[in-house]
Amino acid sequence: MQTINFSKPLNRMLAGLVLMSLPLAVVGQANSGSVSSGPSYEDILQGFADSSRWLTYSGDYSSKRHSPLAQITPENVQQLRPVWTFQTGTTTRGRGFETTPLVDEGVLYVTGSNNYAWAIDAKTGRSFWQYRRNLPSDLTYGASSPVNRGFGMLGNSLFMVTLDAHLLSLDRRSGEILWDVVLADYRVGYAATMAPLVIDGKVIVGISGGEYATRGFIDAFDPVTGERIWRFNTIPGPGEPGSETWPDDADILARGGGGSWMNGSYDPELDLIYWGVGNPNPDYFGATRPGDNLYSNSIVALEAATGQLRWHYQFTPHDLHDWDSNQIPVLAEIEWQGQPRAVVMQANRNGFFYVLDRVTGELLLGKPFTGTTWAREIGSDGRPIVLNDGSKGCLPDPWGGTNFMPPSFYPELDLFFLTARETCATFVPEEPQLAPGQASFGGVVFIDNEQGSGALRALDVHTGELRWEFTYPSPSFGGVMTTASGLVFAGDHEGNLMAFDAESGENLWHYQTGSRIWGAAPMTHILDGRQYVLIPSGTTLTAFALPEE
Amino acid sequence: MKPKNYLVTNFGVMRISVCALVSLLLLGGLSVAQAQQNNPLASDPRAAGAGGVIFRAQCATCHGADAKGIASIEAPDLTLIWTQDGNTDGSVFATIQNGIPGSIMPAHGFPDTEIWMLVSYLRSIATGGATRPFTGDADTGQRLFNANCAGCHRVGGAGSALGPNLAGVTARRSQDSIASSIREPSASIGRGYKPISFLSVNQGRVQGVIKSEDAFSIQIMDSNQQLRGFMKSELSQMNREPNSLMPSFSIAELSDSELNDILGFLDQQR
Structure with a gap:
């Protein structure tokens, strides 16, 4: 492992280099004269305060994906047009270009499929450098989902996870590897695809592989040295709290699933990390794992300093449908029954929208946002009243009533915007043969290809009721972003990037990108006084802006 | 100079051994491929x-x-x-x-x-394929095909494009399966052939089959076999018809014997 020390001598040396080259640089452009050391934790903490930046996956720690930028408005959005398109040259048939670019000082930092990555000029779409990881030929989960959702960033370091389950630190100026640490053994079924979450002195990452006989975890690493600070196992060990929801069998616990493959959110005041946990393994076959199977299909609130569990809430006890609960938790301050309340919200793959008190984990609201036939209400004990185990068809399919495509919360309107999927499937469980490196879904699912649709939905967070919707011809994996000018931007499976009036739901603009928008949501930033909206789609990243005056 | 010569020599040796390796792999590869x-x-x-x-x-x-x-x-x-x-x-x-x-x-x-x-x-689990030989008379079948089917279907280069190309269909599907598609075409309509009709602001009533659509537009082949795209905002009275554009052929219209002749012709076109 190579370690780079970012302490002052290096900065001084770089400053010296810049001074030596100043006579040349002066000819080219105005230079601030100081060497950029990159964004600090305090900068990330500021979120959207400086909208020339987008420093973490959702733009800020709350994961609202709600930008204060208001240059593009409902009145002028019809004039929005592509400014440039970047071609990645790498593709994932069957999945998507799922990243959210980060931007700082006019440079976009973008990860792509198959562990490519780039630094791109935000003004022109031209790349400064490209990184490509040499991946082993015997990838497991990573072979079937060779995707990546983005960088984390701190100082001059970028952080990226890999399909062979490593965490890398790259130098943002060159794309060079600063350090490379192993998260888990990819050969047994692990991979990593999420965008690392950088908080004060820690890089938080999760792991994929719940379709294999693996055990999920959430890790914290030292951003400078790459040393692991703590690990939270999403499936408890023998005798640990939560193990009582499993058979008394250490082997089963050691391969209980519970991937942690999407970003969490962070409340700096409570110093709590909120993270979604995936399905238990085998996905569809539950007879060998009687019990609720904590902490699968749960949200966990972890103390950032230690990784200790503060509270949890399980959305789908004893899941039989691959309904990972990795959808990004959205943190907000809302008025709840007349009182201000700090909440965490999640639209879950099981088809329900949830509002929880984020201090205590108390369930405030759980209401279906789809036509789910699995359950229609949550009982007073906080557990779903299950009507259909899946053998009768027409639950949400294994891809869920929504999925990891980011939603957005618009605080001034108290509206939660998400992409809903209406699907129909029949589940047929079957006991799997377990072997390292072999997927163990535990059965098959018949998805009715003839049925299925999608919709952008606006939910009232106080009631979970539908305020408006815009329907798509097929179930979509496109994500959502809102801006303070009253706009909702969303992508769909047919490849459209669209803008809507946030209050009325009226469609105001669309652009056909040429490939479905899958797992990605728009992001926005301002550069030289001009607001850009970016969307990954297929093999392209396209930047949109209003015409220059 | 010495290091350079050394490198060149070394490279030469390397090339020879790589060539030898490639030959071995090719030979080995061939035998493996043959075995497989x-x-x-x-x-x-x-x-x-x-x-x-x-x-x-x-x-x-x-x-x-x-x-x-x-x-x-x-x-x-x-x-x-x-x-x-x-x-x-x-x-x-x-x-x-x-x-x-x-x-x-x-x-x-x-x-x-x-x-x-x-x-x-x-x-x-391969779909269809003949389960018994096609015994129909191919010449009669060709005449019947041209009269009843070629207006929408084609085999090889001849015929029309509104319906699926039927070349090789007897290799993919059983007699019973093809026969039921002729008797009851609306029972199962394939992707790309689902019928629709609508009124276009500028182009009047349009009927065809859906090739693709998104939230804002629809791409069809109209009943004149023309590929046409429309913005949904310019359309009204959009009807997704349950019935295939293909008429159903009852026994009165097409006897079992005639149907077999058509299958015999199609089997000849594989």
């Missing part, structure tokens, strides 16, 4: 059953439990692979083993025997 053309389990009746177990555990998530594919992730219908793309046991073995680079289909490190079991399974 035929499924050693082809005559073992248990192989397909065992392959089915592997299929449900390893393949069904993407290809569907019925192996008919999942359109939203571009996973193809595996019941059709034997009548498309010139597949052989050996080529299907290689696809499972190596995956399809650049696609979601990964390489699989299964033992050879298990891959052959999968090949046996895929053979066992």
Whole structure:
């Protein structure tokens, strides 16, 4: 492992280099004269305060994906047009270009499929450098989902996870590897695809592989040295709290699933990390794992300093449908029954929208946002009243009533915007043969290809009721972003990037990108006084802006 | 100069050994390829059953439990692979083993025997194919085809494009299956042939089959076999018809014997 020390001598040396080259640089452009050391934790903490930046996956720690930028408005959005398109040259048939670019000082930092990555000029779409990881030929989960959702960033370091389950630190100026640490053994079924979450002195990452006989975890690493600070196992060990929801069998616990493959959110005041946990393994076959199977299909609130569990809430006890609960938790301050309340919200793959008190984990609201036939209400004990185990068809399919495509919360309107999927499937469980490196879904699912649709939905967070919707011809994996000018931007499976009036739901603009928008949501930033909206789609990243005056 | 000579010499040696290695690999590769053309389990009746177990555990998530594919992730219908793309046991073995680079289909490190079991399974579920010889009179069938079918269908280069190309259909589907499509075409309408009609602001009433659509637009082939795109905002009275544009042929309109003649003609066009 190579370690780079970012302490002052290096900065001084770089400053010296810049001074030596100043006579040349002066000819080219105005230079601030100081060497950029990159964004600090305090900068990330500021979120959207400086909208020339987008420093973490959702733009800020709350994961609202709600930008204060208001240059593009409902009145002028019809004039929005592509400014440039970047071609990645790498593709994932069957999945998507799922990243959210980060931007700082006019440079976009973008990860792509198959562990490519780039630094791109935000003004022109031209790349400064490209990184490509040499991946082993015997990838497991990573072979079937060779995707990546983005960088984390701190100082001059970028952080990226890999399909062979490593965490890398790259130098943002060159794309060079600063350090490379192993998260888990990819050969047994692990991979990593999420965008690392950088908080004060820690890089938080999760792991994929719940379709294999693996055990999920959430890790914290030292951003400078790459040393692991703590690990939270999403499936408890023998005798640990939560193990009582499993058979008394250490082997089963050691391969209980519970991937942690999407970003969490962070409340700096409570110093709590909120993270979604995936399905238990085998996905569809539950007879060998009687019990609720904590902490699968749960949200966990972890103390950032230690990784200790503060509270949890399980959305789908004893899941039989691959309904990972990795959808990004959205943190907000809302008025709840007349009182201000700090909440965490999640639209879950099981088809329900949830509002929880984020201090205590108390369930405030759980209401279906789809036509789910699995359950229609949550009982007073906080557990779903299950009507259909899946053998009768027409639950949400294994891809869920929504999925990891980011939603957005618009605080001034108290509206939660998400992409809903209406699907129909029949589940047929079957006991799997377990072997390292072999997927163990535990059965098959018949998805009715003839049925299925999608919709952008606006939910009232106080009631979970539908305020408006815009329907798509097929179930979509496109994500959502809102801006303070009253706009909702969303992508769909047919490849459209669209803008809507946030209050009325009226469609105001669309652009056909040429490939479905899958797992990605728009992001926005301002550069030289001009607001850009970016969307990954297929093999392209396209930047949109209003015409220059 | 000495280091450079040394390098050149070394490079020369390296090239020779690489050439030798390539030859060996080619020879070895050929023999392996030859060995892999035929499924050693082809005559073992248990192989397909065992392959089915592997299929449900390893393949069904993407290809569907019925192996008919999942359109939203571009996973193809595996019941059709034997009548498309010139597949052989050996080529299907290689696809499972190596995956399809650049696609979601990964390489699989299964033992050879298990891959052959999968090949046996895929053979066992292949859609259709003749279950008995086509006995109809091809000449009569051609005349009937031209009179009744060629207005919408084609075989080879002749005929029309509103309906599916029927070349090779007798290799893909059984007699009964093709016959029921002729008697009851609306019972199952394939993707790309679902009928629609609407009123266009500028172009009047339009009828055709849906080739593609998104939230804002629709792409069709109209009943004159013209590919046309429309913005949905310019359309009204949009009707997604339950009935196929293909008329159903009752026994009164087309006797069983005549239907068999058409099948005989189609079988000749494989």
